[in-house]
Amino acid sequence: MNRARALDVVGTLARVGLAAVWLVSGALKAVDPDQTFVAVRAYDVLPETGVELVAAVLPFLELALGLLLLVGVGTRIVAVLSAVLLMVFVAGVSQAWARGLSIDCGCFGGGGAVDPGNTAYVQEILRDTGFLVLAAWVIVRPRTLLSFDSHHSGRT
Amino acid sequence: MGGASRNDKKRRQEAANQRLAAAGIQVPAKAANRTPLIVVGVVLLVAIVIGGAVLYFRTTANGTAAAPTYTATVSGAVVTAGTGKVVVDTYEDFLCPICNQFEKRYSAQTVDALNSGKISVRYHTIAILDPSSTPAGYSTRAANAAICSVSAGVYPAYREKLFAEQPAEGSAGLSNEQLVAFGTALGAKGDFAGCVNGGTGTKAVAAETKKAIADPALQTNGNFGTPTLAIKGTKVDLNDSNWLKNAIAAG
Numbered sequence: 288m289n290r291a292r293a294l295d296v297v298g299t300l301a302r303v304g305l306a307a308v309w310l311v312s313g314a315l316k317a318v319d320p321d322q323t324f325v326a327v328r329a330y331d332v333l334p335e336t337g338v339e340l341v342a343a344v345l346p347f348l349e350l351a352l353g354l355l356l357l358v359g360v361g362t363r364i365v366a367v368l369s370a371v372l373l374m375v376f377v378a379g380v381s382q383a384w385a386r387g388l389s390i391d392c393g394c395f396g397g398g399g400a401v402d403p404g405n406t407a408y409v410q411e412i413l414r415d416t417g418f419l420v421l422a423a424w425v426i427v428r429p430r431t432l433l434s435f436d437s438h439h440s441g442r443t
Numbered sequence: 444m445g446g447a448s449r450n451d452k453k454r455r456q457e458a459a460n461q462r463l464a465a466a467g468i469q470v471p472a473k474a475a476n477r478t479p480l481i482v483v484g485v486v487l488l489v490a491i492v493i494g495g496a497v498l499y500f501r502t503t504a505n506g507t508a509a510a511p512t513y514t515a516t517v518s519g520a521v522v523t524a525g526t527g528k529v530v531v532d533t534y535e536d537f538l539c540p541i542c543n544q545f546e547k548r549y550s551a552q553t554v555d556a557l558n559s560g561k562i563s564v565r566y567h568t569i570a571i572l573d574p575s576s577t578p579a580g581y582s583t584r585a586a587n588a589a590i591c592s593v594s595a596g597v598y599p600a601y602r603e604k605l606f607a608e609q610p611a612e613g614s615a616g617l618s619n620e621q622l623v624a625f626g627t628a629l630g631a632k633g634d635f636a637g638c639v640n641g642g643t644g645t646k647a648v649a650a651e652t653k654k655a656i657a658d659p660a661l662q663t664n665g666n667f668g669t670p671t672l673a674i675k676g677t678k679v680d681l682n683d684s685n686w687l688k689n690a691i692a693a694g
């Protein structure tokens with residue numbers, strides 16, 4: 288296996304890995320809309336209507352990003368959007384931490400207020416940073432195997 | 444492929460094109476492939492529309508709430524509302540955000556069914572979130588106030604008020620003065636303030652809470668949480684938006 292091929296494999300793993308993250312987190316949020324509402328509200332950033340909207344749309348947005356990455360269509364732009372969304376999440380968790388709120392991020396379902404001793408801000412931010420690394424790889428080198436893009440760009 | 448070799452290729456390509464142009468041959472410009480971009484846009488748009496539709500149907504399903512006209516009696520910390528033959532056991536904590544969501548979603552249907560005598564609801568007024576206010580104990584104070592509101596004759600409206608004014612978890616919660624003021628504004632009779640401040644129903648709330656937590660029929664994966672509803676001792680699936688209609692139809 289030559290070097291370019293090896294990098295393609297790494298990129299494919301990053302792309303599919305990020306797809307799995309979005310599909311799982313989106314599905315967990317979509318099946319429990321009330322819990323998602325509570326999780327979004329706990330960040331204490333948006334007014335009530337904004338919370339309603341974000342809680343309703345976010346799960347399906349995550350599922351859509353997951354689906355697009357899985358199929359590998361518009362890989363680079365979807366990776367950019369993923370990175371933007373992940374940075375919004377990191378900002379949300381950071382502001383909650385900085386303001387001394389005690390919440391669970393609700394990243395993979397759950398969420399809402401927790402006991403002050405049960406916050407996990409460091410782990411949550413590190414986890415999101417890990418996902419950002421996956422997104423960054425795909426942005427820098429969007430060429431991957433087994434994707435719509437690779438089959439339709441004329442260079443497989 | 445390194446940057447240097449890529450530039451090299453590009454230069455050779457340009458040189459080739461120039462030779463073709465010099466020979467009078469037009470090379471059609473390769474159209475940029477926009478398909479992926481369009482697919483991404485459409486899929487994201489569909490996702491947003493689905494989210495919006497879900498939100499729309501969830502918020503309009505409830506309908507407009509009628510004013511509650513049903514009766515309420517209390518025994519311990521269990522408030523029996525209405526007189527209908529289908530009996531719904533509802534376990535709720537006034538600090539529980541999902542209880543409030545649930546209330547927003549189903550209050551109109553529930554109040555209608557109570558008003559028209561189709562159902563009765565046994566509201567188990569419990570306090571599992573006492574540690575979630577600072578200082579602790581708002582759940583118990585609110586539960587006690589709700590029990591006080593029964594003998595004061597204002598429970599149906601007072602219960603709605605407690606959810607409408609629900610404080611955030613982690614906050615101090617509503618003060619006893621506020622809890623009393625809500626009742627007074629609704630026309631509470633008797634010594635409502637004395638009942639709220641004296642914690643008349645506190646022991647009953649603690650006992651009912653303990654009983655609810657220990658009941659295996661009310662648990663999900665071994666845990667008890669609020670809101671929990673049960674009909675004839677069987678837990679109601681709260682993800683089924685037709686739970687109330689089905690329960691009424693089943694009698």
